[in-house]
Amino acid sequence: MSKYSATFLFIMLCTQVLAQAPNLTNQVAANRAKNPLLLDADSANEIDDLYAIAYLLKLDEVNLVGITSAQWFHLYSGDSTMWKSHKLNEELVALAGKTQLLPVVPGADRIMGDPWGGYAPRQSPATDFIIAESKKLAEGQKLDVMCIGASTNLASALALDSTLHTRIRVWVLGFQYNFETGVWNKDEFNIRRDLNAANYLLNYEGLELHVMPISVAKQYTWPKAETYAHLDKSGKEGAYLKTKWEERFGDFDSWVMWDVALLQAYLDPSQGTQREVATPPENVQRKVWMYEDIDEAAMLEAYWEVLKGK
Numbered sequence: 001m002s003k004y005s006a007t008f009l010f011i012m013l014c015t016q017v018l019a020q021a022p023n024l025t026n027q028v029a030a031n032r033a034k035n036p037l038l039l040d041a042d043s044a045n046e047i048d049d050l051y052a053i054a055y056l057l058k059l060d061e062v063n064l065v066g067i068t069s070a071q072w073f074h075l076y077s078g079d080s081t082m083w084k085s086h087k088l089n090e091e092l093v094a095l096a097g098k099t100q101l102l103p104v105v106p107g108a109d110r111i112m113g114d115p116w117g118g119y120a121p122r123q124s125p126a127t128d129f130i131i132a133e134s135k136k137l138a139e140g141q142k143l144d145v146m147c148i149g150a151s152t153n154l155a156s157a158l159a160l161d162s163t164l165h166t167r168i169r170v171w172v173l174g175f176q177y178n179f180e181t182g183v184w185n186k187d188e189f190n191i192r193r194d195l196n197a198a199n200y201l202l203n204y205e206g207l208e209l210h211v212m213p214i215s216v217a218k219q220y221t222w223p224k225a226e227t228y229a230h231l232d233k234s235g236k237e238g239a240y241l242k243t244k245w246e247e248r249f250g251d252f253d254s255w256v257m258w259d260v261a262l263l264q265a266y267l268d269p270s271q272g273t274q275r276e277v278a279t280p281p282e283n284v285q286r287k288v289w290m291y292e293d294i295d296e297a298a299m300l301e302a303y304w305e306v307l308k309g310k
């Protein structure tokens, strides 16, 4: 084969891969190919983590390096919240047939620091994994780390390795934010689960931080009847996710898919707009990225196209 026909064949193959990927513009595909992604999830706390992970595991074009499990300890949670999340993360990876391909790594079962503050890292297999993966990058790459629960594992990894922030970009689901007044509100579930970790990220100069506040993510509310109709056509993943909704929130006619909103806004930047904002006055003063809007209709269409697609 000549050099030119080999080049032509390569271009044809690339074109075909892109053509097969649903709702995937060339720019989005390029973004995904550029940086590997690591997801940190508190999956047993709610159902939206499960919907996010099931979606992500369908997207073979995303370079997902692993899933780490997060704690969500509170008054009613019982013990071993991280292990409860870990079990579900393993279930989803097994359901996707990727147990041998994708590491699922346990994190810390308690917050970083002390109950009254402080930033002593909570070392775990997850912190070691985050640091190790960040050292495998190719030239020009960064590891994108997304926390869809408390950010204990990531903040602890940053506290353990003073150079980690130069090799990662961070996305978190948490906080509330008022764009008119510029006022933050830390009275939010994930932030409450580890306020030390949240403050550590806000205070970390030089760390690229993107925040999906729940005040924006709540736009992504799914009606139950329509969701169940789609899940019935979504194979074994659909059956699994429907069971989880029914078990946990069967009495609710709708549910907000907080974590799915962040994941989809990250995967397709055309579905989420961000603005740089100043950190809260009690934190180190610096700029971070805040999502101010999402295209929930486009997200929902993309979600079902992917989940039902294969």
Ligand SMILES: [Ca+2]
Binding pocket: 041, 042, 043, 045, 046, 048, 049, 148, 149, 259
């Ligand atoms: Ca979550």
